[in-house]
Amino acid sequence: MSKLAGVKLEKDVSGRIRKVTLDMKHHARFIEDYLDRLEIAAAKKNAVYVEWNDLKAELDKKHGLNSKELHSSLRAQGRKTA
DSSP: OOOOTTEEEEEOTTSOEEEEEEOHHHHHHHHHHHHHHHHHHHHHHTOOOOOHHHHHHHHHHHHTOOHHHHHHHHHHHHHOOO
């Protein structure tokens, strides 16, 4: 197996790889991305999902909007010609 810069393999008595050490000088971006993905995976396990229509209704109520009226008025403005 060819050597990779910044990678150190430690083997046991049988010759099996037991530990891999990565030098942050060479692999910091990879490690950061890997740790971010682990954090995202853990967050997804405990995530609470909300239906889009429920969220939209809650936001409309919070901000005093009616998204149906707003959407239709924007569509009407797009049809106007000079």
